[in-house]
Amino acid sequence: MYSLAEENYIKSIYHLQQEVGKEVSTNAIADMMETKPSSVTDMVQKLADKKVLSYRKYKGAKLTADGEIIAANIIRKHRLWEVFLVDKLKFHWDEVHEIAEQLEHVQSEELIKRLDAFLGSPAFDPHGDPIPDAKGNFKKTEKKLLSELKKNQNGVCVGVKETSPEYLQYLDKKNISIGTKISVKGKEFFDGSMVIQVGRDQFFISKQIAENLYIQTT
Amino acid sequence: MYSLAEENYIKSIYHLQQEVGKEVSTNAIADMMETKPSSVTDMVQKLADKKVLSYRKYKGAKLTADGEIIAANIIRKHRLWEVFLVDKLKFHWDEVHEIAEQLEHVQSEELIKRLDAFLGSPAFDPHGDPIPDAKGNFKKTEKKLLSELKKNQNGVCVGVKETSPEYLQYLDKKNISIGTKISVKGKEFFDGSMVIQVGRDQFFISKQIAENLYIQTT
DNA sequence: CTTAATTTTTAGCCTAGGCTAAAAATTAAA
């Protein structure tokens, strides 16, 4: 089994790898994990010994196939627990991340199997992110960012890229959640800001807001 | 907050203290925690510094009032999670201890508040042990051990003292669980063994079995 | 009331996982 620290590294490296596609740098890992590059070097070497990832000095780290399965399993647990917290315990979607961060490390295959069944084998978590199956396969979704839409296009909110409480609370204030229909009424070329319609309300949003919201176009 | 190791010490000391009533010895703690007495000495000194317990060299340790509240809270979490595992995820009562052992360390007041509500604020866990409230107050139950009953007395199983899978599986095989009615049909003075009736079946049990089963006499 | 057995503590060491400061490698700039 892997320690708490190891699991957190594996998970972070997985997420970074998704973004950049290639080997992830020591500094990038350190930033994401709020630790120092020197600590990352140590841990990454240790994980390389365990064949969880491949690592070449000064070149960065990349999960092996095994490593990716481990990561997917941690993410599976995290997202299933988030569904539990929101669906069953009635937490709000901006409150669950930290708690799921702890629950994801509980070790028991059987627990996750039963939790999954109890929740009805959900395919997506409360933020719209896909929940991988027990073998680590993700359901691919073809979602785009709201910022990619043009004037007069519209679609349904299916997820968020940013999951900070601040951002989620902003969305709440604007009555945007998973399933909300959104139409682009105007778009400013210069700064990427938009005017969108949500329900009866029309309002202005900055590019920063738009590029953190996933939309399924219709 | 307290570390995982600290929480486990606090919990173990609490349980030992219930048994012996007075200060618990270094060796007793080491035995329960499957660690070495020298490690216990170190940790107990650390916890004394934090005012979680009082400690006098060679005399043992005793939780302070604060320490008891901390312990009760950990136990509350453990037992609530056990109820969740049995009631909601359909685990069997002999499978839940280890998982609850991990879940009890998840930190979130709100989580426990909501879990408690979700479960209907249960007063007892699946082994019949009382669940303390948020302030650490236990509901007192006046239960006795089956081994204390005399011939022709009877009662209802309300809990177990021993929670090993082996013991719980034995009880299962004999169809004994919480709520099962049991009558003492015979008792051997010499070795404390008994003949009991459970449902339609009458069978022999050793003293060791009888002194780990809690009964509410009727 | 000594001596022996047991319990507990101390001293010193180990590993995991951090950190800082300095050295080395890589990348960017002139």
Place this chain on the structure above:
DNA sequence: TTTAATTTTTAGCCTAGGCTAAAAATTAAG
């Protein structure tokens, strides 16, 4: 292409929480 800036690694140190072996205190036995 040589120098400067940046990134990464190394070396050495720290804390938490273990361990063993030896010393000290307590308890039990003769």
